[in-house]
Amino acid sequence: xxxxxxxxxxxLCLFSFVSGATxxxxxxxxxxxxxxxxxxxxxxxxxxTNYPVLWRxxxxxxxxxxxxxxxxxxxxxxxxxxxxxxSAHLLADWPRAIVTGAARILRRAPDAGARGVAVLEPxxxxxxLERRDGWCKISAQGHKGxxxxxxxxxxxxxx
Numbered sequence: 239x240x241x242x243x244x245x246x247x248x249x250l251c252l253f254s255f256v257s258g259a260t261x262x263x264x265x266x267x268x269x270x271x272x273x274x275x276x277x278x279x280x281x282x283x284x285x286x287t288n289y290p291v292l293w294r295x296x297x298x299x300x301x302x303x304x305x306x307x308x309x310x311x312x313x314x315x316x317x318x319x320x321x322x323x324x325s326a327h328l329l330a331d332w333p334r335a336i337v338t339g340a341a342r343i344l345r346r347a348p349d350a351g352a353r354g355v356a357v358l359e360p361x362x363x364x365x366x367l368e369r370r371d372g373w374c375k376i377s378a379q380g381h382k383g384x385x386x387x388x389x390x391x392x393x394x395x396x397x
Contacts, residue, residue, distance in 0.1 A: 264307060271393040272312070274300045275330040281322035285311030292322045299363050301334040301392030317391045333366035335374065335392030337385075344383035348373035355383040366393040 274295050281293040285308040295316075305321070306313035312329060315321045317336045337358045345352040348370055358364070358378055364385075368375035373384045374394035387394040 263309065268307070269303050269305045269315075271333070271335075271395070272302055272304055272314075272329040273332040273334040274298060274302060274324075274328060275332075276328045279324060279328040281314070281316070281320070281324055283322060285309070285313070285323040287325075289323065293320065297363070299332065299334055301336055301363065302329070303392075304329070333393035335364050335366050335376065335390035335394045337362045337364065338389060338391050342385055342389045344376070344378070344381055344385060346383055348375070348384040350386075352384070356381040358385075364390065369394060 274297065277296060277298045279295045280291045281295065282291055283289040293316075300316070302314040302316050302324075304312045304314055307326075308323070310326045311323050312326050313321060313323050314329075317338070337360050339360060341360065342358045343354040344356045344358055346355050347353075356379065362378055364376040364378040366374055366376055367382070369387070372387050374387050374390060375382065375384050376390070376394075385394070
């Protein structure tokens with residue numbers, strides 16, 4: 239009887255390990271940044287269309303942070319700190335960020351003394367082109383230039 243219990247416990251542990259491994263399909267690091275691919279995307283309470291909708295996003299390209307995976311669903315955090323589940327097909331791996339705080343000066347070079355190229359208002363979504371030593375080269379509203387990584391939220395963070 240003891241051998242049967244040990245075998246049962248071993249099978250339960252093996253099943254738990256295997257089911258946990260299949261839950262996370264991409265193998266990509268967490269957390270990581272993505273962007274809303276669709277022009278309309280629902281954020282849900284749980285990882286299924288059976289769960290209620292928390293928010294409906296209507297801004298294509300909005301940066302989000304993926305914090306968990308469950309089959310074809312991603313638990314995300316938006317720039318405002320709200321979290322919920324979104325279908326993976328509504329997300330893209332586009333490197334995006336959003337201007338935070340006050341209006342920010344887009345600089346010609348990654349230097350606080352560099353000449354300004356444009357002024358970006360808060361909540362402007364930008365495309366991230368490059369990251370370097372606390373700076374992020376971005377493209378927005380027809381301009382390219384550099385912002386400090388702490389002036390935006392999104393794909394400017396991290397390695």
